[in-house]
Amino acid sequence: MRLRFGKNERLKSQKLLQFVFDNGRAFTAYPLKLIYLTVPDTDIAHSQMGVMVGKKKFKRAVARNRIKRTIREAYRLNKHLIFNNIEGKYAFLILYIGNDLPTFETVEKAMVSLFDKLITVEKNEKTDS
């Protein structure tokens, strides 16, 4: 699988975003929080991911941009962990809940542990049903 992250893999619909935020299931691996939901094939072509960084915690746009880019980069480089292990399409929402500017390593570690949790949970549910 290629390590791409184009426009159609981003969660952009206001409606879907709000829906995921309200109804999604969540995991936390500090400093990240993952909210996700399975979505029917007919609604979206690819699994989609969106990033949120609170404006209250980071007043400067430069800091927000940096965190968003770091998270997107970590997602891009590690998303194969999910899609090589689970079927289906998802909408992800990743929140940054830390208070300081993170390094790429901490974000990547948190991302991987989030994905581990997701995979175990989803696999268990599938085998149960």
Add this chain to the structure above:
RNA sequence: CUUGCAGGAUAUCUUAUCGCGUCUCGCAUUUGCGGGAUGAGGAAAGUCCGGACACCAUAGCGCAGCAUAGCGGGUAACGCCCGUCGCCCAGACAGUCACUGUCAGGGUCGGACAAGUGCAACAGAAAGCAAGUACAGGUAAUGCUGUAGUGAAAUCAGGUAAACUCUAUGCGGUGAAACGCCAAGUAUAUCAACAUUUGAGGGUAGCGCGCCCGAGUUGAAGGGUUGGCGGAUAGAAUGUUGUGGCAACACAAGAUCAAGAUAAAUGAUAAGAGCCCUUUUGGGAUACAGAAUCCGGCUUAUUUCCUGCAUAAAAA
């Protein structure tokens, strides 16, 4: 060498791998794949002024409100910029040194107090509504007159407008979430009130007038949408040369095209060069900060340099 003042430049670079937005070419015609080009700032910030542009009526009149304030110029325009006069400030230097002179500079300074209202420390009888000390003169009598005394200023006015106010000039409102169009979709359903040229209601958002639109409007209860395209990046544009001007700037010639996103691209990793520290190995630092309709300013944040000037003389 130090210090002060003013002005200007700059905001690390290269390569490799992975990746993103836009444009474009080719192949597929479906969502895509491949190649090429291009992709943050001096403040992109604060949103404080001025415009362009759009809509509101074609944006009119009066009142209210706001802004500006020597003189001259620049500009599309400005509360910005340039020049200049006065005043003030701060510093340096010199001398006959509590002062004076000269000089880099800087400024929340700059219409009117003989239109009215208000305010004014100390001193003083008194600084506009109520009075008056001493001496001299004068009177029927009296602060009636002069001088002294207080003070920057004394019945005569003066000071103060960063006091109200007056004068002159300018300003209609909203703000790209403006505005125009397309697609999808619902309900030409129900009830009530008012009205249809004798005008309901609306434009109208400081108030009033005037003007315009006008056959539907308002309320109750309920239903649907919240996608896309344009606006939107070739412009009061940039830099070069020449001419005019003390300057801001203007004109002419030829040259160049330089982000256009929308839950919002411009990034990550590695190596090297450069910078700083260290004898080397090596280590370290890299500010303020992210386009959101577009321009001209102002203000604030901030890295590292350079240049000029600072009575005269000498030196760097």
